[in-house]
Amino acid sequence: MVSGPYPLELRRRAVHAVLNTRDQYPSEWQAILANSERFGIRTAETLRTWVRKAEADGEHDAAEATATPSTVEGNVGPGAAPAAPQPSDIDRLNGENAELRCTIGRLAAVVALLADELNRQIPDV
Incomplete structure (x- = not known):
């Protein structure tokens, strides 16, 4: 993804959140609106663009397969899933x-x- 005012990790997490929660909303746009607000992204259109780019590039599949565990307190070791907020x-x-x-x-x-x-x-x- 292209650099900008939002860190790359935030972009990845926001895109991942949209892809994983869009079936919980009446429309994909509502999932994008909710997640853009959740991640503090000024406009939902920005997040929609990131989602479209990730889908076109196939990045969301690669990102899920190669995701590294975060250093959240409570993780037991390498490969442990991060604790949900x-x-x-x-x-x-x-x-x-x-x-x-x-x-x-x-x-x-x-x-x-x-x-x-x-x-x-x-x-x-």
Whole structure:
């Protein structure tokens, strides 16, 4: 996959999640919408593009066959399956993510106000 603002591992996990959960939704688009929100991907269209590319390249089959175990606490050894995140963990992380996004928005607004004030204070040369 092409590089961009999202790490390659996040892309792989998001695509994998869509491919594994799309039968649990009324449509593939709804699976993409749900997973794009879950992984913090700004637009569902971005995830849809990754899914289409993975399907065209056959990457999702290779990724599933060569998946390496993650280093999640509780894994017993090599080849052990990663522990599934608990719904409470996901809810907690989604809440933290929302708080951080709000904080970033407020900080951006403050920076814009300070820059505007600074521009007014410095005389044109």
